[in-house]
Amino acid sequence: MSTYLKKAIKTPETDERETQKIVERILEDVRSNGEEAYLRHYGAKFKDWDQKLILTKEEVAERGATIPEQEKEDLKFAYDQVYGFAVKQKESLLEFETELYPGVTLGQRLIPCNCAGCYIPGGLFAHAASAIMSIATAKAAGVPFVVAVSPSHDGKTINPAILYAVSLCDPDVFMMMGATHAIAAMAYGHFTGKPADVIVGPGNRFVAEAKRILFGQIGIDVFAGPTETLVLADKTADPYIVAVDLMSQAEHGYDSPVWLVTDSKEVGEKVLALMPKVIAALPNPEVAEISWRDYGEIVLCADREEMAKVNDDYAAEHVQVIAEDLDWWLKKLVNYGSLFLGEGCTVPYGDKTSGTNHILPTKKAARYSGGLSVGKFIKTVTYQKVNKEANRKIAAVASRISRIEGMEGHARAADVRLRKYFPDEKFDFEVYDHKPYV
Amino acid sequence: MATYLKKAIQKTENDDFKIRQTVKEILDRIRRQGETAVVELAEQFDGWTRDFIVTRDEIEKLVSQVPRRVKDDIQFVHDQVHGFATRQRESLTAFETELSPGVILGQRLVPCRCAGCYVPGGRFAHAASAIMSVTTAKAAGVPFIVACTPPRGESINPTVAYALSLSGADVVMALGGVQAVASMAFGLFTDRAADIVVGPGNAYVAEAKRLLYGEVGIDVFAGPTESLVIADHTADPMIVAVDLVSQCEHGYDSPVWLLTDSATLGRKVIEIMPKVIADLPEPAVARSSWQDYGEVVLCENREELVRVNDDYAAEHVQVIAEDLDWYLENLNNYGSLFLGEECTVSHGDKTSGTNHILPTRKAARYSGGLNVGKFIKVLTYQKLSKEANRTIGAVASRISRYEGMEGHARAADIRLRKYFPGEAFDFEVYNQKFYL
Numbered sequence: 038m039s040t041y042l043k044k045a046i047k048t049p050e051t052d053e054r055e056t057q058k059i060v061e062r063i064l065e066d067v068r069s070n071g072e073e074a075y076l077r078h079y080g081a082k083f084k085d086w087d088q089k090l091i092l093t094k095e096e097v098a099e100r101g102a103t104i105p106e107q108e109k110e111d112l113k114f115a116y117d118q119v120y121g122f123a124v125k126q127k128e129s130l131l132e133f134e135t136e137l138y139p140g141v142t143l144g145q146r147l148i149p150c151n152c153a154g155c156y157i158p159g160g161l162f163a164h165a166a167s168a169i170m171s172i173a174t175a176k177a178a179g180v181p182f183v184v185a186v187s188p189s190h191d192g193k194t195i196n197p198a199i200l201y202a203v204s205l206c207d208p209d210v211f212m213m214m215g216a217t218h219a220i221a222a223m224a225y226g227h228f229t230g231k232p233a234d235v236i237v238g239p240g241n242r243f244v245a246e247a248k249r250i251l252f253g254q255i256g257i258d259v260f261a262g263p264t265e266t267l268v269l270a271d272k273t274a275d276p277y278i279v280a281v282d283l284m285s286q287a288e289h290g291y292d293s294p295v296w297l298v299t300d301s302k303e304v305g306e307k308v309l310a311l312m313p314k315v316i317a318a319l320p321n322p323e324v325a326e327i328s329w330r331d332y333g334e335i336v337l338c339a340d341r342e343e344m345a346k347v348n349d350d351y352a353a354e355h356v357q358v359i360a361e362d363l364d365w366w367l368k369k370l371v372n373y374g375s376l377f378l379g380e381g382c383t384v385p386y387g388d389k390t391s392g393t394n395h396i397l398p399t400k401k402a403a404r405y406s407g408g409l410s411v412g413k414f415i416k417t418v419t420y421q422k423v424n425k426e427a428n429r430k431i432a433a434v435a436s437r438i439s440r441i442e443g444m445e446g447h448a449r450a451a452d453v454r455l456r457k458y459f460p461d462e463k464f465d466f467e468v469y470d471h472k473p474y475v
Numbered sequence: 476m477a478t479y480l481k482k483a484i485q486k487t488e489n490d491d492f493k494i495r496q497t498v499k500e501i502l503d504r505i506r507r508q509g510e511t512a513v514v515e516l517a518e519q520f521d522g523w524t525r526d527f528i529v530t531r532d533e534i535e536k537l538v539s540q541v542p543r544r545v546k547d548d549i550q551f552v553h554d555q556v557h558g559f560a561t562r563q564r565e566s567l568t569a570f571e572t573e574l575s576p577g578v579i580l581g582q583r584l585v586p587c588r589c590a591g592c593y594v595p596g597g598r599f600a601h602a603a604s605a606i607m608s609v610t611t612a613k614a615a616g617v618p619f620i621v622a623c624t625p626p627r628g629e630s631i632n633p634t635v636a637y638a639l640s641l642s643g644a645d646v647v648m649a650l651g652g653v654q655a656v657a658s659m660a661f662g663l664f665t666d667r668a669a670d671i672v673v674g675p676g677n678a679y680v681a682e683a684k685r686l687l688y689g690e691v692g693i694d695v696f697a698g699p700t701e702s703l704v705i706a707d708h709t710a711d712p713m714i715v716a717v718d719l720v721s722q723c724e725h726g727y728d729s730p731v732w733l734l735t736d737s738a739t740l741g742r743k744v745i746e747i748m749p750k751v752i753a754d755l756p757e758p759a760v761a762r763s764s765w766q767d768y769g770e771v772v773l774c775e776n777r778e779e780l781v782r783v784n785d786d787y788a789a790e791h792v793q794v795i796a797e798d799l800d801w802y803l804e805n806l807n808n809y810g811s812l813f814l815g816e817e818c819t820v821s822h823g824d825k826t827s828g829t830n831h832i833l834p835t836r837k838a839a840r841y842s843g844g845l846n847v848g849k850f851i852k853v854l855t856y857q858k859l860s861k862e863a864n865r866t867i868g869a870v871a872s873r874i875s876r877y878e879g880m881e882g883h884a885r886a887a888d889i890r891l892r893k894y895f896p897g898e899a900f901d902f903e904v905y906n907q908k909f910y911l
Contacts, residue, residue, distance in 0.1 A: 252685075310911065378856055382857050
């Protein structure tokens with residue numbers, strides 16, 4: 038039986054109903070009033086607003102180029118890793134054609150969506166890496182038209198690090214817009230004339246709710262809630278590393294849960310003692326203090342089997358394993374968004390630069406979905422060709438099953454072929470004779 | 476410019492507020508009262524008062540009522556669907572790559588632990604649907620599969636029972652509607668909450684899946700089934716008409732569309748549709764759906780046919796025209812494609828092997844249909860050597876600070892200090908204080 042050395046006093050829950058109302062009102066406004074609704078909204082939000090929502094490619098490149106060289110190199114490195122991994126992912130998906138029964142050719146095609154929308158959050162941090170995660174992945178997937186958006190704080194421009202990352206990824210359109218308005222503009226194709234087929238990227242609760250409401254009409258990546266990290270650590274783990282790693286993820290927001298699951302009471306207790314100190318050493322410790330206090334947990338398990346089981350129940354967005362026998366963990370764990378094996382890597386590596394995507398499932402969505410990958414932009418569709426001879430079998434079975442199911446019209450679509458391709462044949466089952474109207 | 480030879484007088488409604496409200500209320504009630512609510516709802520809607528779980532014995536008894544030939548046909552369908560799903564599974568690969576020295580990045584393909592498959596009842600006995608969902612989940616490697624299908628009279632439909640047992644469902648429940656979807660999602664009666672719920676159903680089932688999405692994964696939004704036929708002057712109008720009729724029998728709101736660049740063909744099909752429909756033993760549904768939703772669009776050339784097709788983004792698309800390879804190459808939006816006169820939607824619906832659980836209402840813009848990939852999570856992992864921390868740790872630290880994320884930076888810094896003690900860095904690297 039696992040026990041808690043520390044238990045959360047809150048669980049991630051947003052004020053859902055209120056958020057939903059606000060989002061629905063904005064969606065209704067832009068649906069009925071079109072582009073004018075955005076202009077009205079931003080006009081009220083920004084004093085002396087110049088009515089500029091789209092930055093041209095040149096403007097993005099020019100403003101992005103103002104960051105220091107080192108910063109450019111680092112973002113370029115991150116871009117190359119993320120794009121490189123996405124290309125490998127693309128290569129891991131294959132089209133095929135197969136003939137399981139003579140004359141019946143079945144195939145699978147992989148078709149990228151026509152238009153993708155990528156949301157890059159603003160808010161507390163300058164999410165340069167997020168721009169890379171969504172846009173570069175869409176590009177690697179082969180999406181022919183990509184719209185990217187990110188909120189401006191003054192109505193005039195955006196953090197140049199984000200713009201540099203955007204210019205590396207080269208979307209077709211870049212707009213300065215945030216929250217519900219940004220999602221709506223992409224979904225309805227306002228200002229671009231290109232409604233997005235799929236909208237991806239992390240964001241605040243308004244972004245997440247807008248994506249949720251519009252889902253169906255558009256595809257989305259994952260439900261993005263507050264970011265989560267779970268560390269699995271055994272007795273070999275360095276408690277300082279564990280504590281710093283947990284702290285690094287608790288800084289995301291007041292509601293970001295971090296969890297430690299361990300089978301070493303000693304490691305658990307040391308980390309528990311270290312956490313307040315490591316957090317207090319931050320220049321702005323307030324967020325991490327609150328999220329650790331409210332959402333942080335330390336679970337003590339009997340053995341690694343139980344740790345794996347607890348992990349799969351939490352189904353966390355990020356999972357780090359700082360323990361012996363990493364291969365065992367890689368084989369055993371089934372629920373996580375992205376896995377960090379060994380002390381040599383930590384969640385911020387994946388967040389920023391190592392190459393795996395950081396747009397990942399939260400709130401247990403890892404039970405049914407991985408994170409953003411090229412596959413989220415690619416449709417797996419099927420096709421078939423059947424030769425005349427194969428109709429003798431396929432049409433006959435289709436016809437009979439249709440009648441068992443009570444679907445006479447379906448049966449006749451098979452029958453009309455049996456009669457046409459085998460005009461003199463006698464069948465030992467019901468085959469309808471169409472009247473010749475042509 | 477495309478013109479309409481026949482235009483729908485009704486459009487499929489995307490948002491049915493009334494249905495959404497009803498489903499929300501039922502889901503809330505089941506959340507509050509759990510199994511008790513489901514028991515009451517099943518009695519109210521299906522008149523069902525017995526256990527929901529259909530026992531092995533009962534399934535055997537049902538299966539024994541299924542005639543030999545039906546069994547053979549169902550077995551054939553199963554083998555085709557399973558064969559295709561297996562090929563699909565093989566088309567997805569796990570990999571490990573080292574893009575930068577010492578940085579191992581990998582992709583794993585992990586099946587969901589529990590899938591819920593809904594098999595509709597309603598006007599038809601959907602034996603093929605049972606195969607489409609359960610067999611595909613099996614081929615994906617899902618270790619536990621729950622299937623629900625509404626009872627009809629004394630039990631569930633025997634053919635459906637046979638299809639489910641052949642496909643390998645672990646638990647079969649005689650349960651339909653919103654309460655079935657909720658029971659699978661919450662793990663009621665089985666204690667196994669489904670990670671993903673799939674399968675077609677009526678508007679209530681579809682809305683329940685939509686509302687639960689997030690808590691559980693789902694396959695696609697299943698609205699009324701749709702068929703689009705692209706036909707040129709070489710097409711046999713009789714075949715086209717029979718195919719359109721075969722798909723408008725699904726329901727009063729099932730749209731069928733013909734796109735053609737031959738006015739002669741279009742007019743001929745319009746002329747014979749009412750006759751072909753009238754020949755059906757029960758023509759009412761098809762007559763109404765053709766009248767309300769059927770369309771015939773005349774295009775100038777095949778490029779326009781393709782453009783209009785991609786706007787419709789239909790669930791099923793048949794091409795009865797010359798140069799099939801060109802269409803395969805150029806069409807972008809469809810759930811499943813049927814190339815040439817020799818195959819029809821019925822072939823795919825019932826037997827050829829591709830899945831018939833497909834995106835409707837333009838969801839084909841962003842999603843294919845049910846396939847093994849819907850049950851499989853594409854997960855990533857990474858391992859780094861200490862030496863690789865020199866690059867990755869440094870870049871991660873700096874980018875974190877550009878972004879204003881000091882905590883993130885320190886998780887990188889503590890490793891730089893630990894792995895490279897005594898090293899001088901030409902950028903900010905935090906010195907972790909030691910407290911214990």
